[in-house]
Amino acid sequence: MLSVAASAALLLPLLSGAPPAGADAPVADSLQRQFAAAAERHGVPQSVLLAVSYLQSRWDGHAGAPSVTGGYGPMHLTDTATALARSVPHPSEDGEDARGDDARPARSGAEAAPPSPEELPARLRTLERASALSGIPAEELRTSTAANIEGGAALLAAAQREAGLAPSTDPADWYGAVARYSGADDAATAAAYANDVFDVIRTGEERVTDSGQRVVLPAAPAVAPETGQVAALGLRAPERGPVECPTTVACEWIPAPYEEFGDGDYGNHDKGDRPVSQSIDYIVVHDTEATWDVTLKLVQDPTYVSWQYSLRSSDGHVAQHLPLKDVGWHAGNWFVNAKSVGLEHEGFLTAPDSWYTEAMYRSSARLVRYLAQRYDIPLDRQHVIGHDNVPGTVTSSIRGMHTDPGPYWDWAHYFRLLGRPLTPSAGPAAGVVTIRPAYGENRPVYTGCATAGEACAPHGSGAVRLHTAPSADAPLVKDIGLRPGGQDSTTGVNDTGARASTGQSYAVAERRGDWTAIWYLGQKAWFHNPAAAPTAVNARGRVLTPREGLAEVPVYGRAYPEASAYPAGVPVQAVSPLPYRLLAGQKYVVGHKTPGEYYYAPVFDSSGHRVVRGQEEYYQIQFGHRIAFVKAADVRVSQS
Structure with a gap:
């Protein structure tokens, strides 16, 4: 997400002001x-x-x-x-x-x-x-x-x-x-x-x-x-340049600058050699708070930040800014940046009911399919993620992480366009569920679009709210990373502390009537999931839990190598746990296994850039609304 006007953290869907009422009463056909x-x-x-x-x-x-x-x-x-x-x-x-x-x-x-x-x-x-x-x-x-x-x-x-x-x-x-x-x-x-x-x-x-x-x-x-x-x-021919796009989308080359500009600073990305140097494991969906023309000006500013692709709302046009081998600065997490491709979708703040065109959804899906095939990226919600699913790197960065594309992005429709519709893959006693409410009918009340505490206009949503007990009156679950004082999560449109989103899969902790509990941020979290109108589908998958003898294991926001892996001249990066804990008896869905890696690229001269890779291995998991990492040595993996 770009930081423009009111800042890129807000993103289009997290909007303001009640929409004007439609003039037509729906009548039959x-x-x-x-x-x-x-x-x-x-x-x-x-x-x-x-x-x-x-x-x-x-x-x-x-x-x-x-x-x-x-x-x-x-x-x-x-x-x-x-x-x-x-x-x-x-x-x-x-x-x-x-x-x-x-x-x-x-x-x-x-x-x-x-x-x-x-x-x-x-x-x-x-x-x-x-x-x-x-x-x-x-x-x-x-x-x-x-x-x-x-x-x-x-x-x-x-x-x-x-x-x-x-x-x-x-x-x-x-x-x-x-x-x-x-x-x-x-x-x-x-x-x-x-x-x-x-x-x-x-x-x-x-x-x-x-x-x-x-x-x-x-x-x-x-x-x-x-x-x-x-x-x-009489239309112009686009600048094709060295674009890396499927033939089914219109794509042009508008490069982001790699320039040095004093005091050792440079911008607005890093040179790389992916996937030779590092695998590309993630596609990060952002939205921007700027018109197309402003978006292009920003990404061409060497003092700004960068991402690989921008997508235009009105017609689905795509601009590529970085070769895919290079590393953009977009996700707020260097481990994720080094192993991802960032897609910015055009838009800006208008109203709580803001929506995305089908043209942009379709272009984006074609581009994601192309990238997934090229880099063998699984088409699931642990690898095709929103900016709001990227974890903070350390405890102090959790509260500043962005929340786009927010609760109004239609992930179910997006995955249908990707050719991976979210369908049941297990029976009613499954140990895993995948969140999938009916987008149009699912209208949880969000607040704070225009004024703090005030309800946003009703709108379809791909997210469900998580409670401490099987009741809509029960408090929302806590996120101690967002609120170290232990306060409850809120219904705020930017508050991801008690939110599970369409396509995300979680291990089942308990089922009770119309309610299902999942393991979430180290606690049991309940959501309404009635059989007559389910908000999740039963699924199968790999899950992990602390290995025998461990009461809890630490959770990380990045998968960095152990200190002994760093060569001389490369400063050791702290393997710093987040404030959460994965407790014995809890289970979390596994995304993939990854070696501890750190891409060292602190200066403009890329000849000294290098990838540090250690012996320590990590599993990526769906831990809360955001993904997280645990050390492979700390856990035991099984089929749900």
């Missing part, structure tokens, strides 16, 4: 009929209008709340200036060191002012143009689903005219108009977006929206669009 009527009025094939809307919003209206980049309604009509004006700054975590390396001074992000309305590109102001084309007032386009669909249809019809194409009832004739609707300024991204839209048309879609409306787009596998229409749009 009214949404399907609204698409049909708008398509007919503007001469747009209904399948094209439905598929474009699906790629933007999956047909959801979000009760009139804007997306992370200020897009409104099912057609994602962008009015970013209004969304920014309605946003409320949110206090951030203090002082996360993006490098997370004790051997050198901390490096945190600089601040960047939000853009002024006149600086916003056309792709972030499409609602204004839809209003001019349709004659519908801007506020109605923001709050009325029917009006929003009408505005989107008007934009598509105008794009067809501006491309010099005749009106047509054949979806295949609308490829160029769809490409223009993306708002992309380069031909590759526009084409990738249009390809996704026509893939939806060919395969069809059906779902119930957030307003309870069932929408159906029948499959039309024979549709073969006129892909050559993109060439006539």
Whole structure:
């Protein structure tokens, strides 16, 4: 997460201010009929209008709340200036060191002012143009689903005219108009977006929206669009450079600088030789608090920090900034940085109901699949992690760790797109559960989006809340790392102390009626898991527990080698336990086994950089909301 404006710690979904109420009361198939009527009025094939809307919003209206980049309604009509004006700054975590390396001074992000309305590109102001084309007032386009669909249809019809194409009832004739609707300024991204839209048309879609409306787009596998229409749009060719991306996404090379700038300081990443020098074990999902243009300026600043890829919300465009062999400064934990790839997803603070476009989810999933295959990274939630799952390196850094992408990122949908849907793999007596609430219906109350202690607007969430007993009235479990005084966790939107997230797997401690207990941060933690509406699926997996004779074992935020492994000239890094303990009788799900490693890279001249690797081995575990490490010699591993 970037540190801009109110700081990258907050991230898009941890937002503010109640969204305006939608103007439409859901009635039976009214949404399907609204698409049909708008398509007919503007001469747009209904399948094209439905598929474009699906790629933007999956047909959801979000009760009139804007997306992370200020897009409104099912057609994602962008009015970013209004969304920014309605946003409320949110206090951030203090002082996360993006490098997370004790051997050198901390490096945190600089601040960047939000853009002024006149600086916003056309792709972030499409609602204004839809209003001019349709004659519908801007506020109605923001709050009325029917009006929003009408505005989107008007934009598509105008794009067809501006491309010099005749009106047509054949979806295949609308490829160029769809490409223009993306708002992309380069031909590759526009084409990738249009390809996704026509893939939806060919395969069809059906779902119930957030307003309870069932929408159906029948499959039309024979549709073969006129892909050559993109060439006539006059869009630029992206700078491909040495990009490392799948061919299914539009990707360009916008490099982060490796520069020296006085007093021995340099930026904004480290040269490396991965995976020859070290394996790449993690993909870290971030979101950023900046527009696309500001994001690119920040990553090109040598005094700032860095990550491998940025993804644009409106169309899923990808920019690569570092060769994958190099190490970015993004996760706040040097061990994780040295063994991960960081993905920043465009967005900024708008409202608690902020949402991500389907276009960005799909591009991100394709990129993650490519990286996972290239580096043999398991597609699970111990290896595809959020910034909010990265542990603090030592006790003093726990409270400053970032919390993005937060409780509103739809991990279940993301893993479906990754081709790894979260399904049961064991029976009702399983020793492991994987968290998987129904995202839309799961709406735990969060507080502090706009004002401390005040409830955020209701919103679907992929997280469940953890209690000290099988009752919603029981206190939330404690996180002594976040609150050394032993206070209870809170319902704060940035408080990860009593939160289990979709896809995370935990060892079962007990089952009692509609409640399930898991081992979490050294304690038994209960969540509501009724058989009629389960919030977790039963799973199998490896678990570990303290070896015989040990009452407890220490838990670590990084897997560093023993002191004897360090050669002369390389300062020994402390193997410092976190304040938590894994107690005898408790079990935790194992991610993978890793040797103790430390990447020594304290200066600009990379000729002296080296990997220190010891004999001590560690297991990564799902310990709380964040992952953690325990020494292999301290534990016994078994199949659940």
